[in-house]
Amino acid sequence: MEIFLSIAYLLLFLWLISRLSFFRLTGIPPVWISGVFVLKVVCGVVFWYVYTFYYKIRSEADIYKYFDDSEIMFDALRHHPADFLKMVFGFDSTAHFQDLYYSKMQVWSPRFENSFNFENHTMVRLNALFRLFSCGYYQVHSVFINLLSFAGLTALYKTFEVYAERKKKLLFLSICLGPIVLFWGSGVIKESFILFAMGFAIYYLHQLLCPDKTSSRKVKGLCYCLLSISFLFLLATIKLALAVFVLMGCTAWYMSFKITIWPVVINFILVILLVFAGTVLLAGFTSHDYFKTLVTKQSNYINISNGGVFLEGHGKIIFISYDKRKQVLEQITDSVYKLRRGSSYFYYNIPKWTDTIYVKGSEDTLYYHLYSMAVPVKQSIQIPILSASPLSFIKSAPTAFMNALTRPFIGESKNTLVLFMAIQNAIFLLLLLLSLFFTNKVIFQEPAFWFCVLVVAGYYVLFGWLTPILGALMRYKTPVFPLFMIILVLLFDKFPKRAV
Numbered sequence: 001m002e003i004f005l006s007i008a009y010l011l012l013f014l015w016l017i018s019r020l021s022f023f024r025l026t027g028i029p030p031v032w033i034s035g036v037f038v039l040k041v042v043c044g045v046v047f048w049y050v051y052t053f054y055y056k057i058r059s060e061a062d063i064y065k066y067f068d069d070s071e072i073m074f075d076a077l078r079h080h081p082a083d084f085l086k087m088v089f090g091f092d093s094t095a096h097f098q099d100l101y102y103s104k105m106q107v108w109s110p111r112f113e114n115s116f117n118f119e120n121h122t123m124v125r126l127n128a129l130f131r132l133f134s135c136g137y138y139q140v141h142s143v144f145i146n147l148l149s150f151a152g153l154t155a156l157y158k159t160f161e162v163y164a165e166r167k168k169k170l171l172f173l174s175i176c177l178g179p180i181v182l183f184w185g186s187g188v189i190k191e192s193f194i195l196f197a198m199g200f201a202i203y204y205l206h207q208l209l210c211p212d213k214t215s216s217r218k219v220k221g222l223c224y225c226l227l228s229i230s231f232l233f234l235l236a237t238i239k240l241a242l243a244v245f246v247l248m249g250c251t252a253w254y255m256s257f258k259i260t261i262w263p264v265v266i267n268f269i270l271v272i273l274l275v276f277a278g279t280v281l282l283a284g285f286t287s288h289d290y291f292k293t294l295v296t297k298q299s300n301y302i303n304i305s306n307g308g309v310f311l312e313g314h315g316k317i318i319f320i321s322y323d324k325r326k327q328v329l330e331q332i333t334d335s336v337y338k339l340r341r342g343s344s345y346f347y348y349n350i351p352k353w354t355d356t357i358y359v360k361g362s363e364d365t366l367y368y369h370l371y372s373m374a375v376p377v378k379q380s381i382q383i384p385i386l387s388a389s390p391l392s393f394i395k396s397a398p399t400a401f402m403n404a405l406t407r408p409f410i411g412e413s414k415n416t417l418v419l420f421m422a423i424q425n426a427i428f429l430l431l432l433l434l435s436l437f438f439t440n441k442v443i444f445q446e447p448a449f450w451f452c453v454l455v456v457a458g459y460y461v462l463f464g465w466l467t468p469i470l471g472a473l474m475r476y477k478t479p480v481f482p483l484f485m486i487i488l489v490l491l492f493d494k495f496p497k498r499a500v
Contacts, residue, residue: 002137009133009143010041023154026161027168036176037150040186044142047187050417062189066120067138069105070127074136076101088125122237123190141188149185149192150176152199153482159199159206160486163448167489174485179424184478191478194239198246198479201231205250209257242479245458248275249451256447268450272458280390292388294465296348299356301467302383303346307376311337311368318347318368322376335370379414379470381407386465393465400464401457404477405429408470421474428488435491449490452483 014034017023023033051061058064077084086092087101102108107120127141134140153176164171175181184191207224236243252268259267283289307322309329318339320328328343339345344360381403384396410426413419443449463476477484 001135002139005135005137006139006143009140010038013037013143013147022151022158025154025157025168025172028157028172032169032172033154036172037146040146040150040176040182041143043182043186044146044188045139047183048138048142051187063138063187065107066123066127067141067188069107069124070131071136072101072104073124073128074131084128088128090121119190119238122234123193126193127188138188142186145188145192146186148196152196153181153185155199155203156482156486159203160448160490163446164489167492171486171489174489175482178481178485180421180474180478181481184475190238191475194235194242194479195482197231197235197238198242199482201228201235201243201246202250204228204231205246209250209253239479241462242455242459244275245455248272248458249454252454253447253451256450264445264447265450267447268454272454276390283388283390289388291386291390291393294393295386295388296356298383298386298466301469301472304374305377305380305467305469307374309337309373310371312350312371313368314366316347316349317371318345320345322374325373332367336367337370338367339364341365377469377471379408379412379418380468381412381470381473383464383468396465397461401461402464404460404464404473407473412470418470418474428484431488432491435488438493439491440493443490443493446490449487452487452490456480456483456487 014037017034017037018030024030025033048063051063052058055061058068073084073087076087083092083097083101087097105124108124126145130141130144134144157172157175161168161171178185181195185195186192204224204227208221208228232243232247235246248271249268252271255267255271256264279290283291303319303321309320309322309325311318311320311329328340328345329337330340331337339362341363343362344358345362347357347359349357383403384392384399386392386396406425406429408418408422408425410419410422413422459480460477463473467473467476
């Protein structure tokens with residue numbers, strides 16, 4: 001039944017793609033458009049196979065975390081329809097929902113709201129909505145998410161096609177067929193939905209920046225404004241930092257139309273400096289210290305890469321390094337532990353989950369529940385340790401960017417997937433060098449080009465700051481990889497023309 005229903009939806013969506021004007025792309029054969037969508041669905045099946053039969057622990061696979069938790073939310077529809085609607089639309093802040101539903105979920109944990117984990121909420125809600133049509137079959141969810149991500153990629157193509165008039169086919173294939181986009185952008189995970197939300201946010205923001213001259217311009221402008229805000233909000237719920245970078249890029253893009261006394265790139269540099277200065281002021285004069293938040297997130301990633309035990313109880317989360325767990329912990333039951341006298345450990349207060357507090361020579365005799373236990377990751381890299389100082393972030397930004405851009409190297413690959421991604425990195429870095437060699441310098445005066453550079457570079461620096469885990473570095477490139485490919489296409493001009 002699952003196969004039959006999945007194929008039925010696939011055929012339905014292929015029919016819609018062939019009929020809807022949105023998917024009629026100038027210069028792109030219809031068979032290419034349908035073929036790319038089918039390819040994404042097939043890659044979604046491959047993604048499911050890898051995370052089902054290669055990574056066999058279901059509770060640790062992202063594709064099942066959101067899917068399984070959504071079943072708890074969806075079950076409310078039969079017994080308490082009002083609860084289901086409130087959870088889907090976010091009117092669910094009372095203890096009633098926590099006790100009845102969220103306490104049973106794996107990835108929904110309100111105490112971590114301040115760590116921006118509301119992205120998990122969006123994915124659980126999305127899967128709950130999919131269940132209205134899927135009969136609870138995972139592969140149907142895969143077809144649905146691939147329609148959304150493909151629509152987002154199509155929106156990106158429609159945005160940038162005007163800047164690649166002689167390279168439309170190359171642009172379409174580059175946006176849609178990046179290896180990491182076909183892999184991580186085709187699963188029932190956050191990256192696929194980010195492609196959808198980001199693609200349409202950029203598409204409608206571009207419509208605002210470059211309106212047509214028709215008589216209905218004001219009406220269209222209002223519609224585009226509402227749609228831009230809606231998709232930016234949707235993107236912010238799943239990846240706030242990326243929404244900020246997109247908004248920064250569009251602000252500089254708009255400035256480029258109004259300020260023409262200096263090169264276009266200056267407007268983008270000014271926006272970056274203004275946002276950074278604003279962040280410094282917020283940290284100095286308010287309680288919103290985002291530098292401190294990023295330091296904590298980096299610490300969490302490093303702890304995960306080193307492996308460890310997380311215990312929960314009495315208003316805090318305790319972290320014990322994996323190799324010291326037997327020295328520090330005394331096991332009471334399968335899920336209950338206590339700390340040995342004289343032991344040392346780190347802990348975080350909840351619900352804030354911010355300051356890392358070190359305890360030496362503990363006298364704690366309380367019992368704690370096991371929250372999670374992780375073995376050290378097999379492949380990680382050294383990254384600069386951040387402090388809650390703007391200068392620390394500035395100094396480490398070049399290293400963070402280069403790590404995100406170039407890692408993993410072929411020589412540090414220890415499994416097939418990492419080796420494949422390392423080869424991909426080498427190929428696309430070579431293409432970047434070739435594009436710079438065969439470029440038309442006129443493109444450096446195009447705001448669309450610098451928009452892509454700002455979003456890609458900003459996002460690369462951000463996750464380059466945070467994570468030492470090679471697998472995470474590879475995966476986190478997925479949302480902005482289509483923009484990276486757009487940069488290559490805009491740069492590359494085999495037969496450059498002289499600027500007039």
